[in-house]
Amino acid sequence: MESEVASEVPSGSGAISSVASSRFGHEEGDQAEFIEDDVSQGDVLSPEDIDLLVEKIKNFTTLYDLRMEDFDNEVVEIIKKFITSPNENILTIFYDEDMLVASLGFPEVDFDDIMYFLKEESESGSIKPLTPENFATSIMFGTMDSPVEGSILRIFETLYVPIFLNTTTWPDSVKGDYCSNLNLFLSHMTDLRYKIAGLTAIYVPRAAVNIPFNVAIRDKRFIKRIEDIVIDWTCQIQVALNDQDQSRPYNMFTPIDEFEFWKYRYENLCGIKAQLENDDLIRITHILKANQSAHIDRFEEVISHIEQALLEAKSNVEYLQILDDPCKEFELVESPASS
Template sequence: MNGEENETSAVVTTTPPLKKSPTASLNGDNEATQDLVPTDLTFLIKDRVKIKGTSDDAWTPQHDSVINNFISDNNSKLLVAYVDSVNGVTVDTVVPNNQNAEELVYFIKTGRFTELTEATFSSVIQWGTLRSGYLESLLRIMNGIYAPLFFKNTSWPDSIKNDFSAQLHRFLASLTDIKHKMKGKTVLYIPNEGLDLSAEIA
């Protein structure tokens, strides 16, 4: 998962995915040639960000760049969108370490290695809206719902599962650290993975 060491947006310019679009054949026959044209999938994210302070005019090319990177990069697991009291609409790949936003929309990839399209969005991405106290809410959701599902998945090859698990642990450790540092505490993240195994199996 994504770590949250700071609030700097990971703005990466990417080329949107391509889809084939039929065009008329130049030789006049009934065959159609196929041209590659960009497919803009940012609307899949923006249409689901329904929080106070957002509007169609609030979205910028920088927002689109971050969203496109999340969509196209398999290593990018988390995307958040919120309205910052200073910077306005903010899209980032890390959870902000302050709570000056009243609402936060999160998008988390389920771990299914399927091409992200309009048809597969609901099966590949989990999303929701968190309000005040969103750090605690997100950590509770991750530890209680998503993390157990990921760690208990036995259908992935070991290489993929190990890589994904390492990223998820880093994300949970960072989220745990940020949550407690805001209260002036230092708390170590202890993974729950494998706690249900017997000593012999472990």
């Protein structure tokens, strides 16, 4: 399963305690006293409030094939500890095989999907105590699937990147530097996610799609950022073309192994070719051409070799396929005498 849900409700100014406002910036003793006040607030929850918060967490939990009866007493007790303890800031809920498990940390076992709840910190740095009234503004929650890198990528692309791109309070230079680093991070994360499967995936930054063409070609900082991305694309494609061992999942001992490898390579190269026909990617190359960027020449030189590599892979697949059935028959032979 590969779907992610990430929800975050930013806390408003009304959620900040007036006590915190009056004591913020005072001496260490006052700050320690404020933290003690926070701790004491966690002890005043009534049993009814705790039960209500438990129900909220249960109702917010979204896992594949989740049933309410899976929340046994052990899970509920851990949820209650998360609610009442001022020192516990994260709760995770997941299935360990067929059993629902709650943990006050990140699990060390494999999981298909996981729900997390993260308490927000107050201005003093202490963890905000939960109440039924402040639950929506004091908790960040969401789900993550396995493999985790896919979830991280999806959450960043669909949630955090649009928020960042719409931010208008940062200076242009700061936002530009951050955007450049963010693009490279997402490019490497995309590469990692698909490289595990032996595939080459090209990341196209959202910011490059949204900016008008006539604005983009005059923005030197923007040009520098997309040049960095195109350099990354060039390296990825060059590796895919040159390193024929990068996606071999096993050592090749038989013609069947060789056949499977070339079939695998052909599919990967077809995927690269299809990605290069993406309208947003083509738009980026047009922007760089309009600026006479030297990096676009190198990129186009590298991709010009894809067609030849595809023909080679296709030819090898066609000829090796002739040996596929005879080799499979040999695998069934138990001894030379029976052949």
